[in-house]
Amino acid sequence: MEPIIHIENVHKWFGTVHALQGVNLDILKGQVVVVIGPSGSGKSTLLRCINRLEEFDEGKIIVDGIPLDSAKNINAVRTEVGMVFQSFNLFPHLSVMDNILLAQKVVRKRGQIESENKARFLLEKVGIPDKAKYYPLQLSGGQQQRVAIARALAMDPKIMLFDEPTSALDPEMIQEVLDVMTDLAHEGMTMVVVSHEMGFARAAADRAILMDAGQIIEEAPPEILFTNPKQERTKSFLSKIL
Amino acid sequence: MSSSSYPAPTPKPLISSGKTEKKSRIDPWWGLVAVVVALILILNFSSPDPYNRILVFLQEGIWVTVKITLISFLLVMVLGLFVGLARLSKNTIVRGIATVYVEVIRGIPMMVQIIFWYFASPAIVQQIGTSLNNPALANFRPDGTTMAIFGLTFGYAAYMSEVYRAGIQSISRGQMEAARSLGMTYFQAMRYVILPQAVRVILPPVGNEFITLLKDTALVSAVAVPDMTRRGREFQASTFIIIETWVMVALVYLVMTLLATRLVSWVEKRSKFER
Numbered sequence A: 001m002e003p004i005i006h007i008e009n010v011h012k013w014f015g016t017v018h019a020l021q022g023v024n025l026d027i028l029k030g031q032v033v034v035v036i037g038p039s040g041s042g043k044s045t046l047l048r049c050i051n052r053l054e055e056f057d058e059g060k061i062i063v064d065g066i067p068l069d070s071a072k073n074i075n076a077v078r079t080e081v082g083m084v085f086q087s088f089n090l091f092p093h094l095s096v097m098d099n100i101l102l103a104q105k106v107v108r109k110r111g112q113i114e115s116e117n118k119a120r121f122l123l124e125k126v127g128i129p130d131k132a133k134y135y136p137l138q139l140s141g142g143q144q145q146r147v148a149i150a151r152a153l154a155m156d157p158k159i160m161l162f163d164e165p166t167s168a169l170d171p172e173m174i175q176e177v178l179d180v181m182t183d184l185a186h187e188g189m190t191m192v193v194v195s196h197e198m199g200f201a202r203a204a205a206d207r208a209i210l211m212d213a214g215q216i217i218e219e220a221p222p223e224i225l226f227t228n229p230k231q232e233r234t235k236s237f238l239s240k241i242l
Numbered sequence B: 001m002s003s004s005s006y007p008a009p010t011p012k013p014l015i016s017s018g019k020t021e022k023k024s025r026i027d028p029w030w031g032l033v034a035v036v037v038a039l040i041l042i043l044n045f046s047s048p049d050p051y052n053r054i055l056v057f058l059q060e061g062i063w064v065t066v067k068i069t070l071i072s073f074l075l076v077m078v079l080g081l082f083v084g085l086a087r088l089s090k091n092t093i094v095r096g097i098a099t100v101y102v103e104v105i106r107g108i109p110m111m112v113q114i115i116f117w118y119f120a121s122p123a124i125v126q127q128i129g130t131s132l133n134n135p136a137l138a139n140f141r142p143d144g145t146t147m148a149i150f151g152l153t154f155g156y157a158a159y160m161s162e163v164y165r166a167g168i169q170s171i172s173r174g175q176m177e178a179a180r181s182l183g184m185t186y187f188q189a190m191r192y193v194i195l196p197q198a199v200r201v202i203l204p205p206v207g208n209e210f211i212t213l214l215k216d217t218a219l220v221s222a223v224a225v226p227d228m229t230r231r232g233r234e235f236q237a238s239t240f241i242i243i244e245t246w247v248m249v250a251l252v253y254l255v256m257t258l259l260a261t262r263l264v265s266w267v268e269k270r271s272k273f274e275r
């Protein structure tokens, strides 16, 4: 089976900082991959290269058969790849409903009724059907993040990227967001998730990856990576966060 | 995430103090407008000669001033946006051209720019026309008002581009990234996500530019455009009535700028409460 995400020897520099140092990774359709690793190890950069929010300097990334080279391809890929950010990045000047409608209309060119139905369905799915008319800043962090997930899902993405989706949340709100993500994983969504939530990784992920210094150090099913890692660097990282 | 400048939606009226605030006290600045207008009227009726004569003579000039201000301002808003976006461009050449334009314009007095557009630029076109044996270009003689609008537009667009640039930069990078990650193009993201938020930030400085532009239109009197200042000078030259003429010109400018100030603050208030 051809991987839906193919990452081959990708390098990325920020000036003199070598943020990605030859990353290779293949992800199959429907797989859920959790990425962990110390701060500055390149987790966000890797994620952002997959939808080209960041340009890489060397190597190759192919998403759903589309190579990330021309500007046209980049936009094509972005409509297939949803992204959820640590800081939610909802559009504060638009209501929750309009946040979910906007890209459906201007990118997917869907009509008002179809878009609204989709939005209501997704708000129901993420558990906040009654907040459509609210503005983002009137919602709790957990609610905002769930709207952000609904907003991304409205584009019918084939892949969802999550960059530390719960690390800006108060502890009591983390679970509600993880629950939505777990449901999504069980529905067969292909997901790449940067997160140190072990419970989520165990419940939802097929693979766990440890990154350090711009490289993938070790990969295993989450249970094994967390309890019985082979590499020294994985052990020392896990001992710090557990 | 702490900003709470966004209003309550219909379901839950969060602003309980709204009622007391809404009892619209008359803005004291309207008082000042009223005083100046009253002053003009009193002068006009108590001593029609010379004040009424002056006003009648200025009338056409007032319209020219208003016209030049409004047209230039509209063009400045558009050109300034493009220059502001160009200054934020990733493309070095585009950014370089925009930066040079802004720096050059800001380094030359507005008066000199207007004179340049009116006298020097047609001369350049004429010389090119002569050397190309093109009679249309050789006899190029543009209308003064048009060239004045050109000069003001190019001059003010440089300042306005900085206003736009600061406004756009004040919106967090995550907003653009979220929009792009949803598949929007750069211009869609600007139009639907960034600019609507930036508007709230740039309205006050845009208002200031508008009022400064209104006052700077007096500079076009240097190039034979019959604006209010020019008319004042013509009236003074033919009647030797000096003090009264300039008192009246000053008062009319004052009314216009005070009204513009009111207009600007009204727009600002509205933009805060709409949606």
Ligand SMILES: Nc1ncnc2c1ncn2[C@@H]1O[C@H](COP(=O)(O)OP(=O)(O)OP(=O)(O)O)[C@@H](O)[C@H]1O
Pocket: A014, A017, A019, A037, A038, A039, A040, A041, A042, A043, A044, A045, A046
């Ligand atoms: N826009 C940028 N400009 C310059 N350097 C950057 C930029 N973004 C990331 N870096 C650098 O690249 C390296 C990898 O950063 P990245 O954000 O991918 O790490 P991370 O694993 O996501 O860390 P964290 O857990 O703190 O989010 C770091 O050294 C970081 O300082």
Ligand SMILES: [Mg+2]
Pocket: A043, A044, A045, A163, A164
């Ligand atoms: Mg990160």
